[in-house]
Amino acid sequence: MKTFYLETYGCQMNEADSELVTGRLLEAGYRKVESPGEADIILANTCAVREHAEQRVVGRLNELGRHKLQRPGVILGVLGCMSQHLKEGLLKQVGRLDLVAGPDSYRRLPALIEEATNAPRLDCDLDRAETYAGLEPVRTEGVRAWVTILRGCDKFCSFCIVPHVRGRERCLPADAILAEVREVVRQGFKEVVLLGQTVNSYQHDGVSFAELLRKVNAVEGIERIRFTSPYPTDMTDDAIAAMAECEHVCPHLHLPLQSAADAVLERMRRGYTIAEYDALVHRLRVTIPDLALGTDLIVGFPDETEAEYQATLDYVKSGRFDSAFMFKYSPRPGTLSARWDDTVPEEVKSRRLQEVIDTQEGISKEINQALIGREVEVLVEGRARRGDTDASGKTPHFKTVVFPDGGSKPGDLVTVEVERATGHSLYGRLLPGRLRHRRHSHGGSTEFAGRSPHEGPVLRRAIRAKLDAMVSAPQRSLSLIPLEVADR
Ligand code: SF4
Numbered sequence: 001m002k003t004f005y006l007e008t009y010g011c012q013m014n015e016a017d018s019e020l021v022t023g024r025l026l027e028a029g030y031r032k033v034e035s036p037g038e039a040d041i042i043l044a045n046t047c048a049v050r051e052h053a054e055q056r057v058v059g060r061l062n063e064l065g066r067h068k069l070q071r072p073g074v075i076l077g078v079l080g081c082m083s084q085h086l087k088e089g090l091l092k093q094v095g096r097l098d099l100v101a102g103p104d105s106y107r108r109l110p111a112l113i114e115e116a117t118n119a120p121r122l123d124c125d126l127d128r129a130e131t132y133a134g135l136e137p138v139r140t141e142g143v144r145a146w147v148t149i150l151r152g153c154d155k156f157c158s159f160c161i162v163p164h165v166r167g168r169e170r171c172l173p174a175d176a177i178l179a180e181v182r183e184v185v186r187q188g189f190k191e192v193v194l195l196g197q198t199v200n201s202y203q204h205d206g207v208s209f210a211e212l213l214r215k216v217n218a219v220e221g222i223e224r225i226r227f228t229s230p231y232p233t234d235m236t237d238d239a240i241a242a243m244a245e246c247e248h249v250c251p252h253l254h255l256p257l258q259s260a261a262d263a264v265l266e267r268m269r270r271g272y273t274i275a276e277y278d279a280l281v282h283r284l285r286v287t288i289p290d291l292a293l294g295t296d297l298i299v300g301f302p303d304e305t306e307a308e309y310q311a312t313l314d315y316v317k318s319g320r321f322d323s324a325f326m327f328k329y330s331p332r333p334g335t336l337s338a339r340w341d342d343t344v345p346e347e348v349k350s351r352r353l354q355e356v357i358d359t360q361e362g363i364s365k366e367i368n369q370a371l372i373g374r375e376v377e378v379l380v381e382g383r384a385r386r387g388d389t390d391a392s393g394k395t396p397h398f399k400t401v402v403f404p405d406g407g408s409k410p411g412d413l414v415t416v417e418v419e420r421a422t423g424h425s426l427y428g429r430l431l432p433g434r435l436r437h438r439r440h441s442h443g444g445s446t447e448f449a450g451r452s453p454h455e456g457p458v459l460r461r462a463i464r465a466k467l468d469a470m471v472s473a474p475q476r477s478l479s480l481i482p483l484e485v486a487d488r
Helices: 012-028 049-064 081-086 088-093 106-116 162-166 174-186 209-215 238-245 260-268 274-287 306-319 346-369 457-472 472-482
Strands: 003-008 040-044 075-078 100-102 121-125 143-149 189-196 224-228 253-255 292-299 323-328 375-383 390-394 402-406 413-423 425-431 436-440 446-448
Touching: 003 012, 012 040, 012 075, 012 143, 012 189, 040 081, 049 075, 049 081, 049 088, 075 081, 075 106, 081 088, 081 100, 081 162, 088 100, 100 106, 106 121, 121 238, 143 174, 143 390, 174 209, 189 209, 209 224, 209 238, 224 375, 238 274, 260 306, 274 306, 292 306, 292 346, 306 346, 323 346, 346 413, 375 402, 375 425, 402 413
Parallel strands: 003 040, 040 075, 075 100, 100 121, 143 189, 189 224, 253 292, 292 323, 402 425
Antiparallel strands: 375 390, 375 413, 390 402, 413 425, 436 446
């Protein structure tokens, strides 16, 4: 039986794709191994979003290629976004490479591997119909299962390579998604993360993203639901309402902003203004008062003036995100913005990035320190660090919590009292029993209500009626919603 070894780089989409690849190869009779030295097939599933990451992967592939010196029959292959981005260029950059396969080639991977035993094989055809529906991913152990609901992207932001390497948007049928969710719940996963480059653009056979959330929420035995990454212009009031009313959907959203200057947003081709983004944040926070909000930011975009950068910094201060991924702009060949001059000097980009990081870290720390003394529900993921006796896990708000494990195991839902907090983590002590918490609309606070049973269907029906009213008259009724969701 031939063996394969697979390394994964990049985002959760790539993690999910590696699970698909694993399932496909196991189905074809290969056996998975944990080190390249044992493998007949060595594969890397790669990311093209940042140039630096691409260079690291090229270095790693050249290193992995040394296994072919001792065992010439080994097949070395590259999968995913870098394959699609660089195509035959990869064969030149990586000596001893046998296979270059793009993100839509996984269904035929066993055949491609066979063909690559004769001569280097390149297969980078994008396929508008390929959703991998019907392929069974084989997931790595853990408490969180990624479920892809949408592949590709139609937004074509001027700086982003994703639509060029992952192709156009296509959604999986709701029935296939629900079958997969039921299966991961049956396998014991506690948290399901619905994935897509613009996950809330989901629309298939009349099922909207909001309806899909409600259907997933109704799957028996599901504990937690998240989704990433939503696109601001596709975050409908109905999707917000679904988030608020679905008891298993976590009160956490990563909503990429990128810049708070309208002229920069325009050059980025983002399709919204800062006023529209801010109005969306307002609707979200009024509807889900304890929402934890994260974002993505890019500084130093071509022609970004000091005033435009300052607008972003000011919004970081006023928007008070829980967390942010912050980057300096770097051009990606093949994108629209790569044709423009990269006008902001490197030292100015670095200074802007450092300022925005320092500001955000201060805010994250303040937000986290406000949780000291609170009880939070934690889904235990494992050891905080290798060899450590402390456990760590995530709250519904996606805060990392570290605590003496007290015998708790990965997959347990436990209660921790927060005793200390940094910008990145909460630290606390384990309490007996499982926490239930309820959200309050007034004052934007979350009251953790001890270990009471949640309020049940009567309360949720009342909330749903209010939310339905909001959806039909969003501006007028937003502040009137007495939202009290028992979300656990
Ligand atoms: S929405 Fe924009 S940034 Fe996100 S994947 Fe699509 S093109 Fe890239």
